[in-house]
Amino acid sequence: MATCCLSEEDRAAVRRSREIDRNLQAEKKQYRSEIKILLLGAGESGKSTFLKQMRIIHGEDFDDEARIEFRPTVYHNVMKGAKTLAKAVRNLNIPMQHDSNEEFCDILNNYKSNILEPQDFVQYVEPLQALWKDNGIREAFSRRNEFQLGDSVPYFLEKVKEIGKLDYIPTREHVLHSRKATTGIVDYRIDVRNVPFRFVDVGGQRQHRQKWFQCFDEVTAILFLCSSSAYDQVLVEDRVTNRLVESRNIFETIVNNRCFSSVSIILFFNKYDLLCEKVLHKRITDYITGVKFEGDPHQLKDVERFLTQLFDSVRTDRRQELYRHFTTATDTNNIKFVFRAVRDTILHRHIDGIMG
Ligand SMILES: Nc1nc2c(ncn2[C@@H]2O[C@H](COP(=O)(O)OP(=O)(O)OP(=O)(O)O)[C@@H](O)[C@H]2O)c(=O)[nH]1
């Protein structure tokens, strides 16, 4: 990366990182064990997206064949998203701008099938485009925190024409935005500049969390992901609990768990792109209470400080500083940069334990 446009702090991080690389190369030691990184966090916080980035950056990138496998998921994300918006229009008593779109809402309301092939999606392209332009749908979309809409739905609805082509192959960016909840435990091993890493991704929704304990052995570091933009949303699981409050509660149990006293815990305030946009028109203070907010809730820096304090304040052992980053897991360059810093933090602290 060109260092000319980085802050002094970031430049120092790059220098440190290069030094670690040089030392690793010079020592040419054998690794006694792999670095096991556990990805934890509530549902939809971005764990699997982060893992996809590890694959893109350090592993075997998604080739055409691998990307085609995501096609049914993309179709499903589009159709389910449109159906959710169509239902919301009715439930919130919002009039549609055009009658023809009302008819399509009826079709969507009854839509149940799973599209697997391009020729089955083509018929929906035009009505979906018209629907997404309708002021009624736009109004429902602006009230999306009152119902459950995936964060990638607007991204895909903007791209319906491209997705609707008969020779459609999802791009790498489409793969990163596609959403499929994790239900089991996913292991991914890669070498990052000759250091063996093993990532473990788990399902974050409540019903999947009892499986987390199976992965707690021999952990080197935990990347805890929190959806920083979800402060105005409630959980899919119970439709009552605030998503940020849930995330902080889970973080509290993990960070204070004695099993992890020698584990590096690094917090990712993810979905930073969505946070930047949301603070402009929604005050976090209207949803999260009990912790003092200093500054202006429409100022990103003040919100970042508040979020940091919110999570930092639940830690009982405060000898170490809280490692945290604001991240956008769908942005490969951002994750490349952040992961480099994470890797350095981990190697710095655990190098003696992992090298023979
Ligand atoms: N805009 C934006 N979308 C993101 C970001 N990170 C993840 N997403 C999207 O958010 C959705 C949920 O991400 P996942 O990676 O599936 O979340 P998860 O934590 O693995 O969720 P579970 O498997 O249910 O625990 C996907 O559609 C992602 O593309 C981000 O930083 N910005």
Ligand SMILES: [Mg+2]
């Ligand atoms: Mg997942």
